[in-house]
Amino acid sequence: MDWGRTQFFWAEVAQNFTRNAAMALTAIGTVAISIVVLGVFLFARSSFNLLLNNVVNKVDIAVYLKDEATPADIDTMMRQLRADPRVDNVRFVSKQEALETLRKRLAGQVNLGLINVNPLPNSFVVHTIDPGDVPPLAGELQAKPQVAFVNYGSKVTEKLLVIRRVLGTIGLGVIVLLLVATALIIYNTIRLTVFARQREITIMQLVGATNWTIRWPFVFEGLLTGLAGGLIGLLVLWPAYQTLAPKLTLNLPFLPLNLADVSVGHIALELVLVGAVVGMLASWLSVSRYLRPA
Amino acid sequence: MIVFEDVSLVYPNGVHALSNISLNVARGEFLFLVGSTGQGKSSVLKCIYREACPTSGDVVVDDWRLSTLPHGKVPFLRRKVGVVFQDFKLLRGKTVWENVAYALQVTGATSRDVARRVPRALELVGIAHKSKMFPHELSGGEQQRTAIARSLVNNPLIMLCDEPTGNLDPETSSEIMALLARINSKGTTVVVATHNQASVDRMRRRVVRLVHGRIAHDEERGRYHVGLG
Structure with a gap:
């Protein structure tokens, strides 16, 4: 130029x-x-x-498993969830762990020592990357035969x-x-x-x-x-x-x-x-x- | 150099500015366009520098047939046709030197070219000593000289002047007209639309009188009142 x-x-x-x-x-x-x-x-x-x-990100899915679910079933499900691209992280909460948590939470109020059997189920706590994926993923998990029920505070979350x-x-x-x-x-x-x-x-x-x-x-x-x-x-x-x-x-x-x-x-x-x-x-x-x- | 072929011009507002004008201006000629206000003098000039396009007929300037000249080529026509106005139309934010240089710079001239040609143009019109001044610091005559220098600097084939002395005192007017005659003597075709009777009568050049957008009279070595009986 x-x-x-x-x-x-x-x-x-x-x-x-x-x-x-x-x-x-x-x-x-x-x-x-x-x-x-x-x-x-x-x-x-x-x-x-x-x-x-x-x-909204604080919303987790709690997946309660049926007692019939074998350790192999639990393992398979865990792997499937970890492989799911929508899932951020998955934590397995065993019956024992759930009871311990409940004991601690109710300490001094209710004596759980009176209970001989553990009525609590095994469960997964699933956290998704996008909170928008919570309802559909919860629906898919609910359909699985090993799953007893799924809870994610659906009304509140959807609102x-x-x-x-x-x-x-x-x-x-x-x-x-x-x-x-x-x-x-x-x-x-x-x-x-x-x-x-x-x-x-x-x-x-x-x-x-x-x-x-x-x-x-x-x-x-x-x-x-x-x-x-x-x-x-x-x-x-x-x-x-x-x-x-x-x-x-x-x-x-x-x-x-x-x-x-x-x-x-x-x-x-x-x-x-x-x-x-x-x-x-x-x-x-x-x-x-x-x-x-x- | 300039040919009007049966040119009529109607402005968008319906005003009939020119009616069936046929005119031939030879290379190197000096022509006065006279007539009272609103008779079409400025419109004739506008058709030459393509500020207005004839409604019918055609204008040929040098080798350019203006009816078929694409819009993008208009700037190149204007570099060959210098225009001078009654109100000078100088760029207020630029000095005398910059105003004249601008006309060169927009053509893509090199800085060397600008440095060589601008002083020459300023000297020719006699304004070189005020080259660093802004237009508002100059008298009317000096501003008009600057405008003439600007239109000269590109070595135009044609120089069009629309009432160049309209805002000037008689003495300065004579000087400006003498300057235009000098430019014409160097070969530039000059067309001057004017009311300046004294200069027209003194210079005795070709005079074309316009009345209602028509050529009423055309005479070599004419006087201002040519055609008025």
Whole structure:
């Protein structure tokens, strides 16, 4: 590439920024504010999802076996469960172990020493990777001949799963709306900066600039505006997160949530990307309006 | 150099700007377009630099038949047709030097080329000493000189001027017209739409009078009031 042209391109971008500084700063500020609002919502949504997942993840399936089940049956079942891709882990609880647990739990309240036979069955405690797999897996296990019955607190679990799905959808809807709103705000701001330079675009066309020569510096400026706004937004959000997150975790100990588990890096990347991409597209669309055929 | 073949132009708002214009401007010619406001002078110029497309008929500029010129080629036509306006149309954020350089840079000229040709154009119009100033720091005449330098720097075949002295005092107007005559003497075809009676009468070039979008009179070495009886 000819050095003169590269130099011209960068000089155009730099000059447009410095000589329209007030406009550029207003646009960057607007993008930054939009990104802060979007960032707070993205963080809230991630935290809430994490909270719901933490609750739902506590659900286990208890598989009680019939007394007829032989050790070989138990062994086969154990292997089958371990091989199942949906299963996170499986623990076998023998009759004896179950009785011990019960003794400990009822110690001082009921004297189990009076019972001579162990009425408790052998069982498996199964934990799935995805809580959504709990009901179907429980159904499959119930159908096995060695299984007496299966318990996973079906009503509560199913309700929790429904709540998670509904809230997840609502959260997604809110985020999509917010994304659209953010994009529109950024688009409108950048459109105004381009509109203010409509005369310039006409002059560029008059002196024989091709559409691409006119468009590229604008598109790049849009990208830089979005990027700068996004980064400034992060500069506001990051210290706020650092200060508030530990306090929130400390003050809400009853919630099964550790805010440190929220993937803030991921959110930060999303925010900067939203700023940059929307900024670039907004410039592109805005300039194209003025580059119509004569 | 410029040929109008039975050109009519109706704007989208229904205004009939030009009706059956046929005109031939030779290479190196100097032509005044006269007529009161709204008679079609600017529309004739717009058809030449493809800001407007004739509704019927065709315009040929050098080797370009404009009715079939693809949109993507318009910038290349405009590099060969310099345009100067009453309101100068300078880029306010750029200095005199940068305004003139811009017209070269968009053609992909090398920095060496720019450094060589911009000072030459600025000297020709007599504005080299103000090359670092911004348009708002210049007088009207100086701004118009800058605009002329900008349209000159690409060595255009044709120079179109739409009321180039409309915002200038009589003395400055004469200087600008003299500058255009000098540019014309170097071989550039110059078409000037103007109300500047004094200059037209003094220069005695070809004068075309437009009335209601038609050519009412066309005379070699004419005067401003040509065709008005």
